Amino acid sequence: MEDLKKLYDAILTGNFKSAKEITQQALAAGADPQAMVQQYMIPAMDEVGRRYEANEYFVPELLISARAMKASLEFIRPLLIASGAEPAGRVVIGTVKGDLHDIGKNLVAAMLEGAGFEVIDLGVDVSPEKFITALNEKKAGLVAMSALLTTTMNSMKTTVEAMKAAGVRNNVKIMIGGAPVTEKYAEEIGADGYSTNANGAVALARKLVAA
Amino acid sequence: MYTRLHIDGVLHINPERTVTHFPGDPQADIWGIRRTAVQYGTGSYDEFANHPLADFTTVSGEYEPFLLYCALRGMELAMMDLLVDQEFAEAALEHIFRHYYALNERTYELGRGRVDITYVAEDLGGQTALLFGVPEIRRFILPRQKKMADLARSHGIHVFYHTDGAARDIIPDLLDVTGIEILNPIQWRCPGMEREGLVRDFGKRVIFHGAVDNQHTLPFGSVEEVRTEVRDNIRIFAGARWICAPCHNLQPVTPTANIIALYETIHTDGTL
Known part of the structure; x- marks a missing residue:
């Protein structure tokens, strides 16, 4: 889903407003919350982590990416819980x-x-x-x-x-x-x-x- | 009504108010001023009820503007501001900096040649890397540090610089832009802060201060390990200039014997 690549980008660049908007639109359009997490959000945060370890990202970048991820997760989490999806741990x-x-x-x-x-x-x-x-x-x-x-x-x-x-x-x-x-x-x-x-x-x- | 009176209305323009009262005092405005309604018969005026600066005598404080900004704003917001609310961060840091600049200027004038060293500081390093990217440090921190260091230099005062942690990548800027003369505390166990490399790359330009590890050796090491570390430092810093000190305030968990070992060893083995 091309639009959700934007969710990946929003998290990676720490744009919480756009992460929130994209998430709302995608969910309204019937996107699978589990797939959004697995295919876009987790890979985005993995890339944030990789950049941090490579000294390309620093604490401020981590913070804004985390904020964007949370802004998106706020809408997705209730759906995951309702669907009975098990967390990674x-x-x-x-x-x-x-x-x-x-x-x-x-x-x-x-x-x-x-x-x-x-x-x-x-x-x-x-x-x-x-x-x-x-x-x-x-x-x-x-x-x-x-x-x-x-x-x-x-x-x-x-x-x-x-x-x-x-x-x-x-x-x-x-x-x-x-x-x-x-x-x-x-x-x-x-x-x-x-x-x-x-x-x-x-x-x-x-x-x-x-x- | 305007038509009847043959006048135009006035449209007020104000910034959106996100803060309406003084922190911790809902009765006071953002300046800490409270008002009381005083009746005059047909109405009332809000009159000033207190004067927050009435007992003002002087100001003081240590010079770490970004640390103060973190305290004012909350550390996480303060750090995010450097990327997403840059104008606000810049304005606030400028206010804080000017406060310290004026304070230091007055202090140096009053000291009239009796001040030898001044402390210019900001923690830029974390345990494994810089806390902020170099572009943010260059934009928000260094230009003001340079002014502070220039002020000290214009009074013939040496610039002692403190940054914790893994700050290797910003040391060239600290030397070239800020113009530091003494670097503290040299947490040599952090990546990039290995003593040999610092001596090789910066030993001719800066005096090292600290370098006795306060996270492992002093609090948890043996007396012999403390002695070995001091002797290692004497050997490694031999080609440079080093002032022996712990990397931070001695922590209460530090065994007294380790503290004595630190100062004894530098006394017996460090004599030139």
Whole structure:
């Protein structure tokens, strides 16, 4: 469908007004929401991620593309839910207890959403109990934790421990990220994976869900 | 009515008002001024009820205009503005910049030769790459930084520049446009910030400040790892100029022994 190439372009260039208009028109004309997501939106966000990794796109470009993607998804999501389409996975995401820095977390959440995941965003300063409650309620298979500070990073460890104590650790895959976080740290605290950036987080989430 | 009075009507033109009151104070207008209706018998006038600048004595603040813009606007909107609401971003940054420029000018005048170094800063680097594209940095950030640095230079003051993260791609601009003399904090674990490359490419033109890792080595490394890092720095920066410092404020999780090791090692091994 030629018109929907414009949806791809609108997301790639971060034009949320046109993403919204094209989506409304396409849906009114009877386009298949699932196909719109799979064939245009996810590829557009994949390309955004590729450009980010290649230093062609930076944080502002990611943000405007994510905004365009969300503007479109707002109309598509209810239809997907009504049709009973399963998301690529369910992710509970938040910055850990004590950490209020959420731009990285928001980018990861947006990229995951753009990749077809259902994202349950708990926001900032999320306690271990809150993570656990959300995991139980939403039956999510993935949890994503973020921290910017070396001082708050330790909350990731306590959250993993709390998940073990609550008996939910083995039901989920845990991914972590944030400025001071490393692969080594992920191993140390018993997380399943780590990523340096939002695009890598999508690849990691896909891998963990497939595992 | 106009016809009866033989007059023309007046059409008012105003910008669309998106903000109608002062943040946090619905009773106040965008300037923070509240009004009270004062009755005069047959009607009322809205009279000023407070004067927000009445207690004003002076202004202060650190110089990171875009950071302040992020605080005012919200970080995500502020960043998107650089691409999609450029006029607004430009206007706001110009106001913020002028405030700091005037503040610094007055400070230098009052300092009369007693100020050695001034801080010009903006975080341009993230953990793995620049936060913004080079075109946006060149348009929004660098021209104002240059004016700020020129002001310092005209008073004989050295320009100390701070940007976190992976800022390698913008360092040539910082040297050529802004005209920085000291670069902080050299997060050498970030891509492109490897110390050897920085010394090779910029060592003749800038003094490095920092370079003792504060994300891994200082908070989580051993005393020996801290010592090794300081000694590595002494060796790598030998062909350039380096001021030893942690890459950021020492974090509360940093073991005291590591802090002592940092300063002891530079004292014992760093003597020229």
